[in-house]
Amino acid sequence: MDLLKRKIDQDLADWKKNPDRLPLIVKGARQIGKTESIRSFGRTHYKNIIEINFALQKQYKGIFDNGFEVDTIVKNISLINPNLEFVPGETLFFFDEIQDCINCATSLKAFRLDGRFDVICSGSMMGINYNEIESNSVGFKEDYEMYSMDFEEFLWAKGYCGEQIEDLYQHMLQIKPLSELEQTVFSDIFREYMVIGGMPAIVNTFVKNNHYGGTLKMQQQILLDYEEDITKYASGLDKTKILNVYRKIPVFLGRSNKKFCISKVERGARNREYVGVVDWLENAGMINVCYCMELPELPLKGNYDPDNYRIYFRDTGLLIGSLDEEVQEDLRANKNFNTYKGAVYENIVGDMLVKQGYPLYFYKNTKGTVEMDFFVRDADSLIPVEVKANDGATISLNNLISQEKYGDIAYGIKLGNKNIGFNGKFYTFPYFLTFFLKRFLKERKK
Known part of the structure; x- marks a missing residue:
């Protein structure tokens, strides 16, 4: 699919320019273009993207089992895929379908306090799962609601x-x-x-x-x-x-x-x-x-x-x-x-x-x-x-x-x-x- 220009493109670029940016949760219905927009932004603005889809790559749900310290999470990701690079200041973590992994939301506080990596999460935010996500990492994340294309x-x-x-x-x-x-x-x-x-x-x-x-x-x-x-x-x-x-x-x-x-x-x-x-x-x-x-x-x-x-x-x-x-x-x-x-x-x-x-x-x-x-x-x-x-x-x-x-x-x-x-x-x-x-x-x- 050809990449369509979206308003979130500029909003993500503005987020990146903010020196005090928080981990971002992009929420919205399915199939409105969240994943494509975030992935495109990552390719344009970062040397490395660590993209994990918790619905499709269920083996990654265990990366938080040993705690939420960023070094521990990075180590566990590397165990699953040793070819990934983690360059501080040049790496975006993109966690997709986070409604399938509530622990991911809890990790955002640790990522924010650590400060070496940017994090964007995305998900369809369905049902009670989002209420659980909302209660985690309060004050250490920013929510962004995305919609289907406007006129x-x-x-x-x-x-x-x-x-x-x-x-x-x-x-x-x-x-x-x-x-x-x-x-x-x-x-x-x-x-x-x-x-x-x-x-x-x-x-x-x-x-x-x-x-x-x-x-x-x-x-x-x-x-x-x-x-x-x-x-x-x-x-x-x-x-x-x-x-x-x-x-x-x-x-x-x-x-x-x-x-x-x-x-x-x-x-x-x-x-x-x-x-x-x-x-x-x-x-x-x-x-x-x-x-x-x-x-x-x-x-x-x-x-x-x-x-x-x-x-x-x-x-x-x-x-x-x-x-x-x-x-x-x-x-x-x-x-x-x-x-x-x-x-x-x-x-x-x-x-x-x-x-x-x-x-x-x-x-x-x-x-x-x-x-x-x-x-x-x-x-x-x-x-x-x-x-x-x-x-x-x-x-x-x-x-x-x-x-x-x-x-x-x-x-x-x-x-x-x-x-x-x-x-x-x-x-x-x-x-x-x-x-x-x-x-x-x-x-x-x-």
Whole structure:
């Protein structure tokens, strides 16, 4: 597979420049490109890489059996492979699939205190194993969460350069409409991204072949791999219940209110029987959970109903892969989507917000007269974000902005198949600019 440019590349380079760098744990779902990115970084920045995969090379699990002193670990690695070199200051230890070896996380404190070698760990962080890893080496490691490719990385894969992408942002910042050609070209590419998603192997195949052939099969295989991981790693929880929830996500997204109801996952199911299941899937990097706010006001955290939520796939391509085989064609042609059209757009906007560091919240009042898809915030105010699959009315958005009882809301954002604009109440942006939202809200007033 050709190596795709990723945002983690620069983040790892910045980590290397920091003289006080801590051992790094790169966590995230499977098959999002963690291993390839870390391996490429290691080759570029170090003379030697000691790469150990605890899932594939089980003989290395014993390197911590005699304690966690770095000299002891190095000696034990050398016993297994005497050809490796350990040059202080020029060697990176890359421990992959650390969820299969909890002792590895304990060793990070020793590596940090020793100081001769840099360490990067990676893993799918599934289930209770990650909780064990979290409690080890506190204060002696740094966590980094990696996601599947965002739309900017997809544009890089398609050959667009930083200057072209920055020009898009300047249009957004200056509220300057895009040309018809720009709007058409980037809308078409965004529709490709919606169908393909951000899994690097799938993106690579699509870009190389310049057609969708084989991509649906790859998406479906990743979904099967994730189910296999659930069966393998969900210790302490009922694996059947986790699979039940994971497989039902498309069903609830296809309903008008999209609310996820445990009672409808299986006959007679109760919330108390499913405690921890949704958290497990979220911690594993497989889903995004969007909670209903009790009131549309600040602060966001502590102002939501933990039992009222929607579940989205972390990668929209996997949502597409979970649906009927005809769906890819339908989405490309922009037809036959009905309720699912809104679900796919909401899923991808939620994914783009999470990749910028936003938690997900929505609002729907008890009467159902005011409803909003997402909320973000700037330094001063709460910002409703409306996702419009069709060019319909924006009654809820106008009410939230205009009515005095919603005092924390000063303006809003409407995302749709629209050009850039501002009507004094809310900004209008095309979907494909959503990945710039956090930067825009930070720089807007400047």
